[in-house]
Amino acid sequence: MRLLLIHSDHIEYEARKKTKVAEEDAVPKDALDEALAVFCAVESVDEENIEDAVRQAADEIVTTARQLGTTNIMIYPYAHLSSDLASPEAAVNVLRGLAETIAGMDGFVVKRAPFGWYKAFSLSCKGHPLSELSRTIVPGEGAAAPKKEIEH
Template sequence: MFDAEYFWFDTFSKTLENVEDVEKEEKIENTAVIFIHVELEDEERTSKIVKNAVKTFKWYLNKVNKEKIVLHSFAHLSSSTSSPEFAAGVISEIKEKLENKGIKVHTTPFGYFSEFSIHVRGESLAKVFKEI
């Protein structure tokens, strides 16, 4: 999790055939950025994962005084990966629950490599790792 002055991304290449074609470039300022990875083991505990992720992300937003968040699927955080369909569903569910709590949520296109740039603040809490 990162407390970012900005996060900019531009879709680069499609990595999954079954996702819709997307060309998107966006810059989100003054946001928390979450690199999120869903593991194979998570498929057996979906509701717990979603609940804990929402709780953790809300905690982080409060700590860094942010009102919006970027969820960026980053499957390179572990050697264990869930199915793409399951990961997309979990990210979508987390997004929906955060939005229901009044949080503005941006997501990068799932199933794409994206070029990105992030300006992370220097404070200790600007860079936090949590395993859920």
């Protein structure tokens, strides 16, 4: 799984049009202030152990959110972060699992943009040195790697 974590003053989205893999029963429009925006590409390797991929990704997200002092999390599917994507079914399972895992922890507010829709969105990144981080998660490995914290 590839994650791009952006510490945001504001993020909002609005689902506009279905693709052929559009998730049903999704929240069509939502927003969060003072949030960690989590752009997420679920990869084929994640299908080998979805539970562990979810566990590791949730750990990374929660650890980062605590470092940044934010409790608002927006999970946002973002296929463009990888060229080796999981099946749409697996991706939705991972994204739902991530949102449920983090929402189950004390003090977090979690929203999730729908998978498989063309969406309008707007985002503002705070711009401090930890406001943009990327992570690569590989299920079965002990920790997420590599970490890349320099922003060009």
